[in-house]
Amino acid sequence: VSASVPTWEGVAREHGRFLYTVAYRLTGNHDDAQDLVQEVLVRVQRGLATYRPGSMHGWLSRITTNAFLDDVRKRKRRPVDLAGDDIERVAVTGPDVDETIASEQLPDHVQAALRTLPDDYRAAVVLCDVVGLSYTEIADSLDVPVGTVRSRIHRGRAQLRDVLA
């Protein structure tokens, strides 16, 4: 049994790119994506005992979306801090290596459009179109009914369509 229990280093090695992609799509920037991945690996470390052999991607993306939504809720409780963050970000924004890499990998307008979605919609869309989970799995990950998943995905895509138009 112990052989099938992964280590967090193993998760980072084997699924690092996948994990980073999900984190980047959710957060929309490299700084937050890196913080999110670190948080996910902390949770992976703690939660490895509860991991049951199955879809590693499903398990990881559930942890990632939950960590992301937890952080979003935490930030919303601290509006002053958030405003401070935004000012800081504006001040340090400039062309850098990371942004260059990102823009080569995904057209800016698509990632920018994703960022306009409400966090709950974005989580559902990312789990569906980036991770490739079924609606049932997404409902399970987000702890909402399948009907909610269905409407969040469609409304999310509809909003993206308008932004991208």
Added chain:
Amino acid sequence: VTEHVGELASAHLDGELSPDEAAAFDAHVAECAECRAEVVATATVRDTLRAAPAIDPPFGFYERLVRRPPSRPPRPWWTAAAPVVAVAAVWIAVLGFAVDPGRPAVTPPVDQIRATLGTPDLTPAPGFSLHKVDPTASPLPDSVLHLPRHETFKTKAGDVLVVFGDSPKNWLAVLTEPGDADWARLRGGLRSPVAGVPGSPWQSTAPGAMPAIVYQEGDVVVTVTGTVPADQVVQAARDLHSGAQPSVVDRLRDACDSVLDAFSLR
């Protein structure tokens, strides 16, 4: 005509409708141009998202995590950026006379620091200390690129800055910092392999920026910069890395140790 089914377009495309729902959907869409358009538009967005490639983390991101496990709270970016800020501050504080204020900074904080400092005033930025150390006390090279060693400074615990040069217009600075390079925070440059320099060093590329190269040698981050042309900065890095044993970087590392001892920082 039955009720519009546009809301179900995503579920239909994702194969998430029940057989009954799917049959009703198909029947309606066959008759309704509006819902057909909804399906087409939704499919376009869906395809765009699904075709998007995976994102690579910044160079060395996971490697750094493995060396510094994530149970340790992540360092806020401003402390992670501190070495870069410190380097910049030192350049400005010590060598400010040689830095053309019209040139773009290699990292964004440089502009802020420069603005705080003001051009003619060479007072170090708040929070940065600078101690000149006795150059004879450490086994440092006497010259790099035929530029004689000029001054040696301790910038903060463990960092050593050595300035080689013969005039304010002609100098080369070598900074060694114990620890791992935080590549993701370096701005205005790119990483790529350079023959004779370890790893995949970072070089400044912003137009008009000071030529600079940053590389990791063992447990020390080495930054080389100066008023000399960029290719000579790279050559200096090559000279520092290769050649006689112990290498210059080894000697700088020893210098770090002796400096720490000298300032009773251990």
